[in-house]
Amino acid sequence: MGGVREQDDRMTIGAFARATDVTTSALRFYDDCGLVRPDAVDPVTGYRYYSPDQIDEVVLIRQLRQAGLPLEDVRRLLTGPAEAAEELLAAHLRTLERTVEAARATATTALTLIRDRTGDVVTVPGRTLAHAIGQVAPAADTTGEIPVLGGVLIETAAGELRLVATDRYRLATRSITVRGRREPAAAVVAAPHLEDARPWIGEQASVRLRLADSHVRLDGPDGERLLPTIDSTYPSYRVVLDDPPEPLTRVVAPRGRLLAALGDDPRARLDLLVGDGLTITSSAHDRPSVTVPADTTGEPVAISFRFTTLHPALSASVGPDVMLQITRPHRPVVVRSADDGDFTTLAMPVKATTPPAPQGEP
Structure with a gap:
């Protein structure tokens, strides 16, 4: 009678699949791609039979595939020397580590976006x-x-x-x-x-x-x-910022020159006279009046500040130029920087002591 004899030690594909912990479809795939051929195929029934000697090889293939090794690399590893196999596996592990790190970074970014969508942060x-x-x-x-x-x-x-x-x-x-x-x-x-x-x-x-x-x-x-945090209600600052009155006078001056003209006496009172230009007089006895080059528009005005109010407001600005927007001598002055429109300072003046000079007079 033809066919494979049942009394030999060959294993059916089902028994071999159980012994190697792989599926019968995987064994057929290995056969189709020439990776592992059955030890024999019954010419009458087409049944595949494997030898117990093939178990170790298929188990190794299963482990390599579970480690994510591409099929072509598995083939090279099985046919090459042990040294080449070690190098190939080491390179594969490095690739996996880079992939995991990239996935971890991407997952972290995605988690941040998910949390941000909750509105909590x-x-x-x-x-x-x-x-x-x-x-x-x-x-x-x-x-x-x-x-x-x-x-x-x-x-x-x-x-x-x-x-x-x-x-x-x-x-x-x-x-x-x-x-x-x-x-x-x-x-x-x-x-x-x-x-x-x-x-x-x-x-x-x-x-x-x-x-x-x-x-x-x-x-x-x-x-x-x-x-x-401080457990107290913050004052309603928006009443000062929202819908402010239109400034009657604008001054644009070099920030460095303006700061230098203020001096360095924290006890000083600073009188600003805005006309065709900007003149600053300090109450400090050793400081004469200083004229700062400035572009001015609008009405002439005299306005005064404490040094400890105006100097920090100008120091916190950025860029070479600063703008003062003045409404009235007794109203807060808006200090803006041409280089940082998202930052605003309001400086509260004190009662002016210097009368305004008529427009055009020195």
Whole structure:
């Protein structure tokens, strides 16, 4: 009778599949691609039979495939020397490690985006946030008379993060476009706490902020910071910023020249006379009046400030030029920088002592 004799030690494809822990379809695939041929095929029935001697080879192939080795590399590994096999596997593992790292980074980014969609956090570049803190925090009150004014208000809403600080004589605000929270949220953090965290914040590629009742949580690639909040309602600053009156006088001057003209006496009172140009008179006895080159438009005006109000407002600005927008001598003056439209400072004047010079007179 033809065919493979049943009494020999050959194994049916089903028994061989169970012995090697692979599927019969995988064994047929290995046969079709010439990787592992059956030991015999019954010419009458077409049944495939395998030898027990083939078990180790198929188990090895199964392990290599589970490790993600491409079929062509499996073929090279089976036919080449052991040294070549070691090099091939080492290279394959390095490729897998790079793939895993790339997948981990992608998954982390995706998880951040998923969390941001919940509206619970906002994400902002670390350097941008650190710079904004440096601009706004100095405007916070340092007297301790009203504790909440010693903090910086942090607000998030509609893709924007806003920092606000005031000491009642100066108000500084900075807005930053962010990813994340769509619902409004706010917290007040003591200015010294933000200043202490600022170097760390500036070192992070990005920072995720979560505003909670008792703290603001900052998460970055290098760890996290928890900043306690001040449990008090921040004054309504928007009444000063929203729909301000049209300025009657605008002054654009070199920021460095303007700062130098103010002097360095924190007790000084500074009288600014705006006409065809800008003249600054300090109450410090050893400082004469200084004329600063400036472009002025609008009505002539005399306006006065404490040194401790005007100097910090100008120092916090960026760029070579600064604009003063003046409405009335007794109303807050808006200080803007041509290079940072998202940063605004309001400086509160004191009663002027110098009368305005008629337009055109020296």
